[in-house]
Amino acid sequence: MFDLEPQYCQPSHGIVNVLLAVFVVVGLFASYVPQQVKILRNKTSEGFSPWFLLLGSLACLSSLLNVLVLQWPVLQCCRFSTPGRCFLNLLGILQVSVQWVLLVAVLVLFIVYFPAHRKMIYFSDATVPHAVPSYEWRLSKAIALVVASHLLVFVGVSVYLLLMVGGPQHTATKWWAGALGVLGMIMSILQYIPPIRRTWKRKSVGALSIPMMLTQTPATFLLAYSLFLQPGTNWSSWVGLLVSGVLQSVLLILSIAWYQRARRLRMYAPILITDDEDEEEHLNHSHPYQRNEREPLIRASSPESARGSSNSRRNNYWKPSPARELS
Numbered sequence: 487m488f489d490l491e492p493q494y495c496q497p498s499h500g501i502v503n504v505l506l507a508v509f510v511v512v513g514l515f516a517s518y519v520p521q522q523v524k525i526l527r528n529k530t531s532e533g534f535s536p537w538f539l540l541l542g543s544l545a546c547l548s549s550l551l552n553v554l555v556l557q558w559p560v561l562q563c564c565r566f567s568t569p570g571r572c573f574l575n576l577l578g579i580l581q582v583s584v585q586w587v588l589l590v591a592v593l594v595l596f597i598v599y600f601p602a603h604r605k606m607i608y609f610s611d612a613t614v615p616h617a618v619p620s621y622e623w624r625l626s627k628a629i630a631l632v633v634a635s636h637l638l639v640f641v642g643v644s645v646y647l648l649l650m651v652g653g654p655q656h657t658a659t660k661w662w663a664g665a666l667g668v669l670g671m672i673m674s675i676l677q678y679i680p681p682i683r684r685t686w687k688r689k690s691v692g693a694l695s696i697p698m699m700l701t702q703t704p705a706t707f708l709l710a711y712s713l714f715l716q717p718g719t720n721w722s723s724w725v726g727l728l729v730s731g732v733l734q735s736v737l738l739i740l741s742i743a744w745y746q747r748a749r750r751l752r753m754y755a756p757i758l759i760t761d762d763e764d765e766e767e768h769l770n771h772s773h774p775y776q777r778n779e780r781e782p783l784i785r786a787s788s789p790e791s792a793r794g795s796s797n798s799r800r801n802n803y804w805k806p807s808p809a810r811e812l813s
Contacts, residue, residue: 506712507577511584513705517698518588522595531596532604536622538677539593540629544636545673546586549726551644552666553578557718558653578716578723581709590633597630640666654718667722671729678733685740690748699738706731 525531554561557579564572573580606617644666647659654660685694710727713719 517702541677548670555663670726674730
């Protein structure tokens with residue numbers, strides 16, 4: 487163990503920190519709870535991306551352990567302070583913990599309510615019909631295993647360093663906390679770059695929820711600022727959240743821009759195409775407004791040709807496919 491330094495045990499909270507913490511926690515619940523309710527109500531997790539949930543879980547846990555390690559002296563001060571002061575000084579740990587718990591809850595519901603019709607692939611031949619687990623189901627179980635292993639290993643290393651080596655004033659523990667912060671930043675980049683690339687290429691909102699991003703993006707920036715104000719934390723505690731907030735802002739701006747573009751072109755519809763090439767073909771060839779904005783709405787033609795053209799356009803336009811959502 488180690489001796490507590492006096493500055494760690496001084497009350498460092500204020501009304502601004504408390505209000506920020508309350509707003510961040512409310513924003514986190516407003517972002518994640520609707521997704522959980524949606525899965526429970528529909529009894530299916532269809533549309534959720536397992537890769538997004540994996541990277542988000544790893545990023546959140548890394549940030550949580552970083553704050554916990556760096557604020558370990560503040561946590562030790564709770565032995566000498568009142569419960570109220572201890573609670574206020576640990577607002578940083580509380581906020582990041584809430585974010586991680588809510589995201590892991592989405593991952594658990596994703597596994598529990600994985601669509602039954604997508605778990606197995608059935609084969610029938612001349613001998614005996616048989617079934618094998620689908621790639622998506624095997625991938626989802628592997629991702630859950632990775633998240634659980636990451637939790638056990640990284641929590642074990644953090645506890646060992648804090649109890650056997652010492653707090654963040656020791657070099658090994660300080661480097662471990664910094665590595666956790668950098669890992670969280672890398673996971674955040676890998677989490678948001680694919681949706682940004684996909685949204686830019688498709689030039690459509692797809693399954694993204696603009697209201698959810700309007701709530702989540704400011705909450706991420708405020709959480710980063712709140713951690714900046716917490717005692718004991720450093721740049722590694724908030725840099726991952728800052729990068730995540732910037733990438734969320736880019737995704738939000740793109741989504742709003744494509745939504746407004748779709749409204750101007752009168753194209754806004756529940757387009758659930760998930761294949762990039764198919765959607766590009768749809769946008770470039772299938773819709774009449776995409777080919778020429780000044781093309782007449784009604785053409786003079788025979789009933790037979792009009793009916794055939796309508797059926798052909800309908801077949802090209804509608805390609806229902808499971809949508810993919812962000813957690």
